[in-house]
Amino acid sequence: MKILICRLALAATILVFSGLAWAGDHVFDAGFDDHTEGPHSDAEAARFLTQSTFGPTLGEISRLRAIGYNAWLADQVSQPASHEREYMENQEAAGLEVYQSARQEAWWQAAIAGPDQLRQRVAFALSELFVVSDQSGDGSGQPIAMGNYYDLLTDNAFGNYRSLLEQVTLNPIMGNYLSMFKNQKPDPDTNIRPDENYAREVMQLFSVGLVQLDANGTAVLAGGQPVPTYNQETIRGFAHVFTGWNWANCPRDNGGLWWEWEYCPSGPVEWPNPGWNASWFLPMEPWESYHASAEDKQLLNYPAASLPGGMLLGGGTAASDLGAALDNIFNHPNVGPFIARHLIKRLVSSNPSPAYIGRVAAVFANNGIGVRGDLGATIRAVLMDSEARQLPSLASNRGKLREPLLRQTHLWRAMDASANDGRFREWNADYYLGQAALRSPTVFNFFLPDYSPPGELYSLGLSAPEFQITTDTSVAGISNALDSKTFWYWRGNPWMDPEDVVIELDSELPFATDPVRLIDRYDLLFMSRTMSAAMFNTLVNYVQGMPNVDTEDRRERVQDAIWLIQTSSEYVIER
């Protein structure tokens, strides 16, 4: 139990005398126009923004309280997307060398300063579903095309899943990452058969998963065992579907001979001329002569499958087979609960109740006007569900471990970080955070959705995916990264270079003289006022014991408070 009364009394006293603006909702509650849907307090607003953005700010908390969830969501959905490709092409036009570092920079720019916060946060969640990575494959040499792939996720964050799935499938970055690009029909003479890579992962990771799910995302059991969603025959069927796709605009002057297929360039001219890689930005195009048209293809078989027995009969074109196959995936009953579970785990909680997954999956199945796969409606259902909006009790073990990247974005947004020229040269966050956008070691993302660490969580049957990258070394590495971002990279530090991203602490200094107000401020900004009384008191007592003679002392009080919060178990587990 928090000793709230005591804190309020103290805080109110100070407020009277200092005349400073203070973010205490308990003081301003009465002044806000209450929207029936909420938020009804600053704490609720901060908690919502923690789930829906890259971190709450005091300004955004106020704005959300002023307009309410519905208007905030409507505004966010209408925000145009911040695009990575555009950002990088502007750099290129300005004469800068553009590598994957520029793509990381574009990502940080949008995450910290983008007005389309919800869109960006959802895109990040989607990037951990439709995984590609600059850690392997030809895409690693194509930073702008990878940025363009990320833009695809951003643009479709509130679009339709079916359309997104097709755009992802035909994007050359994905085509290269999971080797659907130039996948060809069987050739018995040379013992060649279609590549199974994309066929397997599009089902296992992007859409239906390995086992049959009920409407609430719970595995269907037969004889005590989960029932597989598909088998090797299905993978072979899809492998045949995904044949015959090559660069857009391939010259086929000789009618599509093998060497035209094999040596088709990624653009109209050769490297390094402008345009040499133009086709990296265009959907792959079909070549019928390399498509496995003749074979019947076993696709997913499920009760409502429109293809009898899930069988796609031979004779289709590359495009018609692809369309039929993606429809076959899209309409599988697993997709709703599978996508619902992913989005809830990325945005809200590691262990949602089956009913919560079921409610979100129902919206995925039908957005209210009969449309299946509406991601905007699905996201709204994720965020506005009572299980998301209600603060769970500690004992329920609900909540999730914050992803390392989100801890740094949280700090930077809360503390208004920037460099003098507005750029975010955060090029290698994965070195110290173990995570960066589109930089997963494999298509299995940074962690598996059902990962449960050995020990108590495993015994309790709780999943905690982010613990898979929470090792003895990474907890120290992340704590040290936040250490340098807090104690070293602050505006005014004479040791910093103009291009360093630095947090703004001057506005915090007035609060440092009163530890209760300081900790209360950060309880709101960093923990949505979920801090325990014990933690609150520990921090207040500690800050109280620090010197308070000059500006430097006060800055250190602020820095210590922030760092101790951001490295604490109570903070790291977001509820």
Add this chain to the structure above:
Amino acid sequence: MFTSFAGKLSLAHAAATSSRRLLGGDYRALVCVYLYGGNDGFNMLVPKSTAEYNQYATSRGALALPSASLLSLNPSVAPIGGASFGLNPAMPLLRGLFNQTQSPLAIAANVGPLLYPTTKAQYEAETVPVPKQLFSHSDQSVTWLQTQADALDRRGWGGRLADMFHTSNTNQQLSMNISIDGENVFQAGDDVVPYFVGEDGARGIDAVPVWRPDRRAAFIALRDAAHGNALQRQYATVVRRSMDNEVMVTEALDGESALSTAFPDTRLGRQLRMIARLINVRGSLQMQRQIFYVGLGGFDTHDNQLSDQADGLAELDAALAAFHAATVEMSVDNAVTTFTASEFGRTTSVNGDGTDHGWGSHHLIMGGAVNGRRIYGTPPNLTVEGPDDAGWGQVIPTTSVDQYAATIARWYGVPPGDMSTVFPNIGRFASADLGFMS
């Protein structure tokens, strides 16, 4: 504040003595080298004799390595079937180890997860159960490392060994299982939770040094508070273990007398170098039984197989050879056994310039206690649609991972009566000992 390291050890020692299992002052370590993505064992160990090479070459087409490029192996006993074999040309150092007298390198042929011995006829008739979700990366890596393909949990056989042996260690604070490559199923036990270090050793939390006692005390108070949520407790546990072990490991490594063996500056080379260093300071860490884990990615060669796999195998070759040399330098080569694992082999059929997810694959076992210069088990027929092909070139394993692991575990010290505790399915297979360990 710190408890003194020596003090902690003596307390732990006193507590552990009563329950210590077997053994005197000897040392034994296992090193699991995980090849992520599914290493194509059939392109690592390739038949050279004409009939078998032709099967391989017909199946692999343009991806087949030329026979003349293979590094000939000279086994002391002909493998089952009598064929001759060569290693991938990217592996000259391991070829040298294999061919030498007193060889420390053996190869286990066509190993993979099975629930029961399985023939092609049984597989096609579905009369024998097979592991769930075959050919999926995430699932088959779990079944490989559990070595109990019908298990419902994510505990690995390295974890089960540690549950059995960890009380042997004088030092009861440092985990018996150390990973240089992060979380893995292999090392997860019921009692023993692996400890993670980086390629450069343990990492401390810089902002809470002993000379900042107040901040350190506040940090530890927040860490050690009575947390009401199990995820909070888990995070606190990781941080506590990280801080306690960091002091111990860093102190020990700082006092190391450096090895002269040079390691390649590669991902795997740096990881194995750290393991060699930890073994080098086993005395000051007071560890008698250890299990290590390292990993190397890039083996999921759906594309560009010839160049990509060669790169991976070359890295493996140089790093393993250096590691073996380091164990010789430390005179622990008879006490350290290194073995490969990988979720599956790859199809004998091809998809153009790569191969897809297979099932069985060949594996390497290295160390002074290894009966080297031999290929154990039954090399499969590599013909597409041949007698060992489950379909589309996915080769049915002729040896189960249970047998492969049990052979290593027997050397490590698991008594015959306990073997079925560590490997519950081992009784289903003809032999629990493939013979490659002394």
